Every structure is written in structure tokens, then in C-alpha cells.
Amino acid sequence: MADFAPILAWIDAQQPRMEALTTQWAAINSGSHNIVGLTRMADVLTDAFAILRHPVQRIALPPQNVIQSNGEFAARPLGPALFIKAHPHRTKRVLLGIHFDTVYPADSEFQKVQRGNGLELCGPGVADAKGGLAIMLIALQALEQSELAGSLGWDVLLNPDEEIGSPGSAALFLAAAQSKILGLLFEPALPDGSLVGARKGSGNFVFVVRGKAAHAGRDFHSGRSSTVALAQIIVALDQLNGRWPGATINIGRMAGGGALNIVPDLAIGRVNIRCQLPEHLPEMRRELHVIIEEINKKPGINVQLHGEFHAPPRIFDPAHATWFNRLAQCGTQLAIPIRWQDSGGACDGNRLSAGGLPTIDTLGPVGDGIHSSAERIDLTSLAERAKLTALLLLKIARGDF
Numbered sequence: 001m002a003d004f005a006p007i008l009a010w011i012d013a014q015q016p017r018m019e020a021l022t023t024q025w026a027a028i029n030s031g032s033h034n035i036v037g038l039t040r041m042a043d044v045l046t047d048a049f050a051i052l053r054h055p056v057q058r059i060a061l062p063p064q065n066v067i068q069s070n071g072e073f074a075a076r077p078l079g080p081a082l083f084i085k086a087h088p089h090r091t092k093r094v095l096l097g098i099h100f101d102t103v104y105p106a107d108s109e110f111q112k113v114q115r116g117n118g119l120e121l122c123g124p125g126v127a128d129a130k131g132g133l134a135i136m137l138i139a140l141q142a143l144e145q146s147e148l149a150g151s152l153g154w155d156v157l158l159n160p161d162e163e164i165g166s167p168g169s170a171a172l173f174l175a176a177a178q179s180k181i182l183g184l185l186f187e188p189a190l191p192d193g194s195l196v197g198a199r200k201g202s203g204n205f206v207f208v209v210r211g212k213a214a215h216a217g218r219d220f221h222s223g224r225s226s227t228v229a230l231a232q233i234i235v236a237l238d239q240l241n242g243r244w245p246g247a248t249i250n251i252g253r254m255a256g257g258g259a260l261n262i263v264p265d266l267a268i269g270r271v272n273i274r275c276q277l278p279e280h281l282p283e284m285r286r287e288l289h290v291i292i293e294e295i296n297k298k299p300g301i302n303v304q305l306h307g308e309f310h311a312p313p314r315i316f317d318p319a320h321a322t323w324f325n326r327l328a329q330c331g332t333q334l335a336i337p338i339r340w341q342d343s344g345g346a347c348d349g350n351r352l353s354a355g356g357l358p359t360i361d362t363l364g365p366v367g368d369g370i371h372s373s374a375e376r377i378d379l380t381s382l383a384e385r386a387k388l389t390a391l392l393l394l395k396i397a398r399g400d401f
């Protein structure tokens with residue numbers, strides 16, 4: 001255990017600081033659409049990451065295109081991203097990233113951060129992903145304080161829009177993935193401490209169905225019902241479940257119609273599709289188009305499909321296995337058992353892996369109850385996962401890997 005022992009002991013001593021940072025950051029509401037809160041998070045993160053002594057750049061993101069309830073597009077603003085490029089002359093480089101938005105909107109009832117039973121911290125985003133921000137910062141500070149500082153180049157990308165599919169930051173991740181050897185993301189580990197190996201891909205799609213309004217009593221037969229057409233689309237979509245192994249189609253939301261005496265002229269269906277294997281994607285896209293072509297044959301009905309697979313599936317290929325095994329070696333040295341399992345969830349790690357960069361994306365704290373008012377972390381996992389990350393970075397810097 002002599003290997004890097006003083007640095008690892010320094011990280012252990014940072015445990016109270018990591019708890020304080022996580023508490024402070026989780027107390028700032030930064031729901032993906034809370035621009036004021038996201039800007040404030042960007043400010044406090046800029047201050048906190050200044051300790052690494054590399055310039056923190058702020059990058060304005062283009063607005064997100066969303067389809068409103070009237071079926072028309074609207075531009076929705078996004079918060080800023082933060083980017084650091086350290087030791088730019090170094091060709092051996094890693095990319096570290098995590099989001100600072102959460103799923104809790106500004107008016108969420110879940111705002112308070114508090115200690116739970118024993119060594120738990122409960123609060124919005126403590127696991128997903130503000131504890132991960134603290135872990136990343138302390139691990140990087142450990143590297144930069146070591147005698148190996150400067151022998152490994154690194155970029156940090158912190159984004160404000162992951163919980164809504166990274167519409168503005170996906171391109172930044174793909175650009176930052178270029179000429180890196182490894183991607184490290186600080187999403188929470190699974191409740192039993194496992195990391196995530198393979199991940200399903202995910203796509204959000206919106207079906208905008210337009211028909212023709214008419215009086216339901218006087219003129220029913222001249223109307224063209226958008227709700228009936230949407231219902232037919234939905235049934236056809238649901239019947240695709242089971243066609244491709246591991247793929248699922250979830251009809252998340254349907255809306256349409258108004259007064260009961262009007263044949264409705266607008267209906268909107270919002271659908272999430274998950275997919276296990278990249279080779280299924282073209283066929284799945286084709287099937288969606290077959291369904292709308294069929295419905296579009298009905299006179300007076302027009303269906304438009306919007307959306308894409310925003311996160312491709314992540315295959316756990318040999319390059320990923322190599323890096324996960326290296327991390328497990330670091331875990332053995334620290335007496336932290338490192339296991340991994342597959343997940344249906346998608347994150348920015350999907351994009352990095354699909355872009356050709358092997359990525360370990362669950363280096364954040366061990367937590368539970370994410371995306372709910374029961375969100376919490378095991379506080380001891382903060383220093384534990386920071387040591388794990390730091391040891392991996394130090395060994396890469398030293399040339400062990």
C-alpha cells in the first residue's frame with residue numbers, strides 16, 4: 001500500500017471538505033431549465049475549480065429546440081457549460097466530465113440537503129451528480145499536487161443539460177473526446193457500489209398529428225380526428241415491443257383534443273425508445289417511418305415525426321474491458337471491490353463510447369433514490385471514489401497503463 005500513500009492519505013483528509021462541497025452545491029437548485037440556478041452553479045464551480053490553476057472557460061450553449069403543446073417549435077435557453085484544458089502540450093490526455101443540472105425544477109418540493117441515517121447525505125442531486133463533481137475536483141487536485149503533475153494532460157467538461165439529453169453539450173463532448181485515451185464521467189455508482197458496463201441507447205421522439213376540426217354534432221363526418229390517428233400510431237408502436245432483443249418503446253405522454261363537441265385537429269405523442277445494439281437502429285428508424293407513412297395515407301391527416309436517438313448504445317468492447325480491469329486493479333490496492341453490470345440508462349458516456357473513446361462513466365458516489373425525493377449518498381464513498389479516480393490518473397500519468 002506504499003504506492004502513492006501520502007496522496008491517498010491527503011484525499012482521506014479531504015472528506016469533510018467533500019461533504020461540505022456536496023452539501024453547498026446540492027443546496028443550489030439547478031434544474032435543467034432553471035437558468036438562474038445553473039448560472040449560479042457555473043459561478044461557484046468556476047471558483048471551486050480555480051484551485052487547479054488552469055483557466056476555466058465558460059461556453060454559451062445554443063438553445064434547445066422543443067415542440068410545444070401547439071405542435072410548433074420553440075427555442076428554450078440552456079445554461080452555460082464549463083471547460084478546462086490543462087497541460088495543452090501533453091499528447092497523452094484524458095477527458096473528465098459530469099453534468100451540474102438536476103431533474104428537480106426550481107419549484108420542486110425537494111430542495112433541502114440534510115444528513116440521513118448514519119453516514120448518509122440526502123438532498124437533490126447529492127448523487128446525480130453533485131457528489132461526483134466533488135470527487136472529480138479532489139481527484140484532480142491530488143494529481144496536480146503530485147510530482148506527476150504535468151505528465152498527464154486532461155480536459156474537464158461540465159455541462160448544464162444532461163438530464164434533458166444534452167441537446168446543447170453533446171457536440172462539445174464529441175469534440176472533447178478527440179485524441180483522448182480515456183473518458184471518465186462521475187455519474188453515481190449503482191446502490192451496491194457497482195459501476196455500469198454496457199448501456200442501452202436512448203431516443204426521444206415526438207409525433208405531431210394534425211387533422212381537421214369540425215362540429216361533432218352538425219358536421220362530424222367532415223372532421224378528421226387527430227386523436228384517433230395518434231391512437232393508431234401508438235398501438236402500432238407498442239406492437240414493436242419485443243421485435244428487437246433489449247429494445248423497448250415507452251409511450252410517455254399523449255395529448256390532444258379539447259372540447260368534447262369538436263373533432264380534434266391536433267394530437268401529440270411523446271415516446272422514448274431504448275435500444276441495446278447499434279445495428280438495430282436503422283431498422284427501428286425505418287419502422288417508425290413505415291408507421292407514419294401508413295397513417296399519412298388517410299385523407300386529411302398529416303403526421304410529422306421529430307426526434308432522434310440522442311444517445312447511441314454503449315457496447316462493452318475489449319477497450320472498455322481493459323480500462324475497467326485497470327480500474328479494478330486500483331480498487332484492489334485500495335481494498336474497494338470493483339464490479340460492473342449493464343444498465344438500460346443512458347448518459348453522456350453513451351456518446352463518448354460511441355464516438356470511439358473508452359469511457360468509465362460511474363465514478364461518482366455510491367447513491368440511491370436518484371430522480372426522486374429519496375435521493376441520497378453514502379458519504380464514505382466520496383473519499384473512497386476520489387482515491388480510486390486519483391490512483392487511476394496517477395498510474396496513467398506514471399505510464400503504468
Ligand SMILES: [Zn+2]
Binds near residue numbers: 128162187188
Ligand atoms: Zn446524472
